[in-house]
Every structure is written in C-alpha cells, then in structure tokens.
Amino acid sequence: MIVRLADGQRAGKVPEVSSELTSRLGYLLKHAQEELRARSNAALAHHGIDGRELAVLIVLASGEPASQQEAAARLGVDRTTMVALLDVLEHKDLVARTPDAHDRRRNVVELTAAGRIALQRGRKTTDEVEREFLAPLSQRAAEQFRGALRALVVRD
C-alpha cells in the first residue's frame, strides 16, 4: 500500500520537503495524523464506513442510550454536525432515531443490528491499522509513544 509517495513526487529531481520543516513537531503531528487517517479510512471502506462514522458508533455504544445532543457532546462536535453524521449513518441502516417518549423534542439514537456488526468489525480493523502504523517502533517504544500522546492530550 504505497499511499504517501504517490503523485508526481517520484520522477526526476524530487524537490524534497525542507528538512527544517520535517523536524518541527507541528509538521510531524499533522502528517502522522493524516497518514493514519488515510490508512484507517482505506481499511474501514471495506465495511462501508469511515473513521468519523466509526467514532460515532463507538460513542453511541458507550454508556446509556443518548440523544443527538448528548452524542455530539461525547464526540466533541457541534449538534448540527451530528445531524449530518446521523443522516448518513441512518441512511446506511447503522443507527436508528426514535422519539423519546418522555421528551418529544429528543431523539434517542441507538445502533441497529447492522450497526453493532459494523462497530465490531471497525474496532478490529482500526486495531490492525494502528498496529501496522506503529510497526516501525518496538513494542515498548510504541507503548511509550501512546502513553506520551495520552499525557499530552488528556492533561488536566
């Protein structure tokens, strides 16, 4: 799977990306994220979803059944963004909206049977993609890398 070196960046004199740039933390983080996202989406496409949609499925499967707004909060996006995400997932029959009996303004959003299957497969697939992505590191280094990232992001 040669994704990164595609395009016209191969023939003739290849103007390399500036080395000062590639030593910047911002550059490294951005490209690591983009590479992992591309790989994840390519692998998840076999199950008819992408990484963002899998994240929604994960959020809906965690904790109690959620309204759209609660799901949006758990995912960390705006409620208007959640509308569009759920439109797609509902159309794929992976989630179902049901009016809340106790508060008819709300929709309770839950996974369908197909949604639970897609979730299971998506988890397994992204686990594999993560392992491949981290392959250049020793197992110990990979664990330390993950731990460092968690310390940087979760802080507080």
Next chain:
Amino acid sequence: MIVRLADGQRAGKVPEVSSELTSRLGYLLKHAQEELRARSNAALAHHGIDGRELAVLIVLASGEPASQQEAAARLGVDRTTMVALLDVLEHKDLVARTPDAHDRRRNVVELTAAGRIALQRGRKTTDEVEREFLAPLSQRAAEQFRGALRALVVRD
C-alpha cells in the same frame, strides 16, 4: 421530570468524551495536533503570521531561491494553494515575487528583510510553544516522543 445525570455529567462540568474514543490513536493524534496548532497560532499572532505562513517562510529560507512551484513542492501543497499563501505574505511585505530572468514563466520568491525578521521570531516562538506543549513529559520522554514521531512519518 426525570433527572438524568448520565455518564460524566456532573454539574458544572463538560460532558465527557467517551473513554474508548480517547484511547484510540487517531483521536489522540488529531487532538494533539489541533492543540499544538492552536497554541502555535495564538503565539505567532503576535508577529502577524500563523503556522502555515511560518512554514512557507521556512521553506523559502531553506536551500536555493525557489520558484512558486518549487516552494509548493517543498511545502507539500498544490501550486494553486501556494498562490494564495504567497498573495497574503506578499501583501504583508514578508516575501517578494520577482520574474525569473532566464525563464519568464517563473517567479523567484524570496524573503524580504521583514520576512527574515518574522522568520527568526517565528522560529523562536514555536520553539517555546513546543517546549511548553511537551512539558508534561520528562526531557528524555519528550526526545523519545519526537524520535518516534519522526520514525513514523519519515519512514520510506
């Protein structure tokens, strides 16, 4: 009325993001990148630029004087994207376009005196931002983190 304090919804607290989500590598990388970018842009704003613009200045300062297309290749963006970036930087008087004497289709793009100053200050500022961002890690862990990122991104 049913009192719903599901999940991490303690009073006065933001509803927590699903914990399965925050253990995913994709989530961690994305949020680390966004956090660092936000901090960098906030700090660089004092010098009238943002992170992307600093990246252009770095690219232009590295190696030989570049055409717009060479600069785009070094930065890893499309040439049409470079046009817009240079429009802004030229308007701020940080770079100058000069028609190439030997090939009049090309523009040679170089830093102005103000551009060199902005570059110097931008480098110093992002160095500081990176240090602060990595502060939760020991110095040794920070170096290992940077090395791991480089191994993951630069791979070949």
Next chain:
DNA sequence: TATTGTTATACTCTATAACTATA
C-alpha cells in the same frame, strides 16, 4: 506541446444563526 502562474470552481469539514416543535 509542455510548463508556470493564475483564476474559477468545487468539495470537505465544521461552525453560527435562525426556524419548528416541543417543554
């Protein structure tokens, strides 16, 4: 014919404001 810079256009992702139906 091919290439450089440019413009017009479009697409993705996301957010803000306003509308509707409920509460």
Next chain:
DNA sequence: TATAGTTATAGAGTATAACAATA
C-alpha cells in the same frame, strides 16, 4: 422562555480544470 433537532449559510482549507504567457 428555553431546549432539541433541523436548515441555511458561511468560512477555512484544499484540490481540479481551464486559460494566458512563455518555453
């Protein structure tokens, strides 16, 4: 009045296609 879902819209950021000038 306030809230949940929705719609319309806008703004980054980036890419593709087409065009003029030049090679």
